[in-house]
Amino acid sequence: MTKRDLPALSIIELRDFLRRGEISPSETLQALEERIDAVDPEIGAYLVHDFATAMAEAEKTDVSLPLGGIPIAIKDLINVEGQQCTCASKILRGYRAPYSATVIEKLRGHGAIPFGRMNMDEFAMGSSTENSSVQVTRNPWDLSRVPGGSSGGSAAAVAADIAFGALGTDTGGSIRQPAALSGIVGFKPSYGRVSRFGLVAFASSLDQIGPLTKTVHDSALLMNAIAGHDSHDSTSLNAPVPDYTKNLGRDLKGIRIGLPKEYMIEGVDPAVKSAVIAAVKQLGELGAEIIEVSLPHTDYAISVYYILATAEASANLARFDGVRYGHRAENVSSLFDHYARTRAEGFGAEVKRRIILGTYVLSSGYYDAYYLRAQKVRELIRQDFVREFEKVEALVSPTSPSPAFKLGEKTTDPLQMYLADIFTNAANLAGICGISVPCGFAQSKNGKTLPIGLQLLGKALDEARIFQIAHAYEQSTDWHKARPVIEPIAA
Amino acid sequence: MASELDVAYVAQLARLQLTAQETELFQKQLGDVLKYAEKLKEVNVEGVEAAAHAVPIFNVFRADDPCDWFTAAEALSNAPRQANNLFIVTKVVE
Numbered sequence: 001m002t003k004r005d006l007p008a009l010s011i012i013e014l015r016d017f018l019r020r021g022e023i024s025p026s027e028t029l030q031a032l033e034e035r036i037d038a039v040d041p042e043i044g045a046y047l048v049h050d051f052a053t054a055m056a057e058a059e060k061t062d063v064s065l066p067l068g069g070i071p072i073a074i075k076d077l078i079n080v081e082g083q084q085c086t087c088a089s090k091i092l093r094g095y096r097a098p099y100s101a102t103v104i105e106k107l108r109g110h111g112a113i114p115f116g117r118m119n120m121d122e123f124a125m126g127s128s129t130e131n132s133s134v135q136v137t138r139n140p141w142d143l144s145r146v147p148g149g150s151s152g153g154s155a156a157a158v159a160a161d162i163a164f165g166a167l168g169t170d171t172g173g174s175i176r177q178p179a180a181l182s183g184i185v186g187f188k189p190s191y192g193r194v195s196r197f198g199l200v201a202f203a204s205s206l207d208q209i210g211p212l213t214k215t216v217h218d219s220a221l222l223m224n225a226i227a228g229h230d231s232h233d234s235t236s237l238n239a240p241v242p243d244y245t246k247n248l249g250r251d252l253k254g255i256r257i258g259l260p261k262e263y264m265i266e267g268v269d270p271a272v273k274s275a276v277i278a279a280v281k282q283l284g285e286l287g288a289e290i291i292e293v294s295l296p297h298t299d300y301a302i303s304v305y306y307i308l309a310t311a312e313a314s315a316n317l318a319r320f321d322g323v324r325y326g327h328r329a330e331n332v333s334s335l336f337d338h339y340a341r342t343r344a345e346g347f348g349a350e351v352k353r354r355i356i357l358g359t360y361v362l363s364s365g366y367y368d369a370y371y372l373r374a375q376k377v378r379e380l381i382r383q384d385f386v387r388e389f390e391k392v393e394a395l396v397s398p399t400s401p402s403p404a405f406k407l408g409e410k411t412t413d414p415l416q417m418y419l420a421d422i423f424t425n426a427a428n429l430a431g432i433c434g435i436s437v438p439c440g441f442a443q444s445k446n447g448k449t450l451p452i453g454l455q456l457l458g459k460a461l462d463e464a465r466i467f468q469i470a471h472a473y474e475q476s477t478d479w480h481k482a483r484p485v486i487e488p489i490a491a
Numbered sequence: 492m493a494s495e496l497d498v499a500y501v502a503q504l505a506r507l508q509l510t511a512q513e514t515e516l517f518q519k520q521l522g523d524v525l526k527y528a529e530k531l532k533e534v535n536v537e538g539v540e541a542a543a544h545a546v547p548i549f550n551v552f553r554a555d556d557p558c559d560w561f562t563a564a565e566a567l568s569n570a571p572r573q574a575n576n577l578f579i580v581t582k583v584v585e
Contacts, residue, residue, distance in 0.1 A: 353521060
C-alpha cells in the first residue's frame with residue numbers, strides 16, 4: 001500500500017496498519033490532508049479543518065486503543081472545545097466552542113482524533129445540504145447532484161475517501177438519507193442511546209448523533225465509542241451498552257424481517273424499488289424469514305414530523321437573540337428591532353420558514369389542531385412499530401424514494417424536499433434505531449452511477465441485532481466496495 | 492385551517508423581521524405544507540395519549556453537589572458585546 005491509497009482504507013483496516021506500526025497517526029493525517037487538498041475543492045465537504053491541532057493530538061495518541069490515531073470528521077453542530085461550531089449558519093459565524101460534547105470526549109477516550117468541521121444544512125434543516133449558508137457540497141458520484149442532507153458534508157467526505165468516518169445527526173433521516181445518496185453506511189441510534197450534550201439542538205425529542213462510515217463494522221466500532229448514559233443529558237438512557245461488533249459474522253437463521261406494505265408505494269424510483277426487492281431476496285437467501293407487515297399510520301409520518309420538529313425548533317432557536325453569542329444587529333431602534341433584525345440577518349430562508357411554521361402550530365388557537373393532534377398521531381405511529389416488532393426482529397425498506405437528485409431541483413418547493421424523508425421520519429418519531437447500507441446503483445440519464453440505500457429498522461436499544469443483519473447483507477454483496485471516480489468540475 | 496396562517500403576524504410572534512417578498516413566498520410555501528398536513532384530521536385520535544417523547548423519562552435528578560463549570564470569562568467568550576464581566580443587552584425599559 002502506498003500513502004496515496006491510505007485514505008481509501010476502512011477504519012478497521014487503518015487500525016490494523018496503525019497497530020502493526022506500519023504507518024503512524026501523523027502519516028495518516030498527512031495522507032488525509034493531501035487527499036483533502038486534491039479532492040475537496042470539487043466536493044466542498046469540509047467547512048474548515050485544523051491540521052496543526054490534529055497533528056498535536058496524533059503525536060500523543062495511543063494506537064492500542066479501539067480507535068487509536070483515527071481521524072473522525074465532525075458535523076459542524078457538535079461542539080469541540082476551541083473549534084468553530086457554526087451549524088453552517090451566519091448567526092453563529094465566528095463562534096468558538098467553549099467545551100466539548102460528550103461524544104467528542106468519548107471518541108477521544110477511544111483514541112480517535114476529531115478532525116474537520118463538516119458542511120450541513122443550516123441547523124440540520126434540510127435533505128440536500130443546499131441550505132448551508134457557507135457552501136455547496138457535491139455528491140462524489142455525480143458532481144451535479146446533492147449528497148443528501150442534512151449530514152451531507154459528513155456523507156460526501158466518507159464517500160470521497162477524504163474522511164475515514166464521520167459523526168452526523170439524524171432528526172428525520174439526516175444520517176441515513178445522505179448515507180444512501182452517497183453510497184455509504186449511516187446509522188441512527190435509538191433515541192437516548194447517545195448523549196446529546198454539546199449538540200446544538202434542532203428538535204430535542206428527535207435528534208440523535210450517529211456514525212457515517214464505509215462499512216457496517218466501522219459503524220459498530222464508532223457506536224461502541226459514543227453510546228452510553230450521560231448525566232449531562234437527562235434524556236440519555238441508563239442501559240448497558242453491549243459490544244456492537246459481537247454479533248458481526250453471525251448468520252441470519254431464525255431472524256424475521258418485516259416488509260411494510262405501506263413502504264412500497266407509487267412514486268418510488270423503479271431502480272430503487274428493484275434494488276430493494278433484490279436485497280430482500282438476498283436477506284431471505286441468507287436465512288432470514290421475510291414477512292409482510294403493516295404500519296397503517298405511515299402516511300401521516302411526514303405531517304407529524306414537520307409539525308413537531310418545527311415546533312421544537314421554534315423553541316430551541318429562540319436562544320439566538322444576539323446577546324450571549326452569535327450575530328447581533330447594529331444600530332437597533334428598540335428591543336423588538338434588536339431581536340427581529342438580529343434573527344432576520346442571521347437565519348437563512350429554510351430556518352425562517354420552520355421557525356414560522358413551528359411558532360404557528362404552537363400558537364394559541366392552533367395548538368390543539370396541530371401540535372397536540374400531531375403528538376397523538378406520533379403515539380399511534382410508535383404503537384405501529386411496537387406491535388409489528390412483536391412479529392419481527394427488523395423492518396426493511398428503501399432509505400430514500402430516489403437516488404441523489406440534482407442541485408437546485410427541489411430548492412424552490414419545500415414540500416417536495418420534505419417528502420425526501422418519507423421512509424426515514426417515522427423511526428425518529430418512534431425513537432427506534434435504523435441503518436442505511438448500500439444495496440445497488442441506478443444509472444442516471446447523464447450516464448452516472450448513483451448509489452441506492454437499503455434501510456433496516458430495529459427495536460429501541462436493539463442496535464446489535466441491526467448491525468448483525470446489515471453486516472451479513474453487506475458482506476454477501478460487493479456494493480460497499482465500489483468507489484466513485486471524482487472528475488474535476490473546473491476543467 | 493391552512494388559510495388561517497398569517498405569516499406576517501406569526502413572524503412578529505417569532506421576533507423575525509421578514510421582507511415583503513419573504514412574507515409572500517412563505518405564505519404560499521407554508522400554505523402548501525399545512526394543506527398537506529390536513530390529512531391528520533382523518534385520524535381518529537380519541538383516547539390516544541399525546542407523546543412528547545418516544546421514550547418517556549420522568550424526574551431525572553442529579554446529586555445537588557457543587558462542581559466546576561464555566562468561568563465568567565469562558566461564558567462571555569462568544570458575547571457580541573460585553574463590559575465589566577457582563578453581557579450588554581439592548582435597553583429593555585423605556
